[in-house]
Amino acid sequence: GAVVSQHPSRVICKSGTSVKIECRSLDFQATTMFWYRQFPKQSLMLMATSNEGSKATYEQGVEKDKFLINHASLTLSTLTVTSAHPEDSSFYICSASQGEDTQYFGPGTRLTVL
């Protein structure tokens, strides 16, 4: 149980384009989903928290117009990186919570912006 999927697993795009990443909880309803960014050999940095049907809460320093988050249902959250640039290249990981402390992580999306 508590499986989280993420799609795509890997994406390469040109500078200036937008990229959408999906995060799905497959066997449970996720009241809260989280989006993280992870640089090579570094820890996970929380970008934003989203609750179904409400606006995402962004961490300090994260541009909400740059990283658009939508939590349309209890099983789906999307992160759109708008007008991507090479410095946005990173490993993006989502996690989901069933309304308790434990977070279950997706497999991550490696974004490369050329």
Next chain:
Amino acid sequence: GENVEQHPSTLSVQEGDSAVIKCTYSDSASNYFPWYKQELGKRPQLIIDIRSNVGEKKDQRIAVTLNKTAKHFSLHITETQPEDSAVYFCAASRGAGTYKYIFGTGTRLKVLA
């Protein structure tokens, strides 16, 4: 601000030996402390967790201890195996009821066969 310190950053042990990773947190309201194992390019996987009303928890070769007074918690892996090699992250809940975590900086564990 709130933070979680994790030590050591790298740890090499011989197969069969024990490994200990230590974390210190700053937010006295933190009440949930999970440990995640992450292999290269993969998702973090929960290996054990502990809540603030418990001092120790064990699951086969893995144990976690919590000292609320000192704001320390530690991961203990006994009888290490090569497949234990990975990066381990500790985390502390950010306050109570937010479900957000503050992650430690990670420990790269290498188990030598």
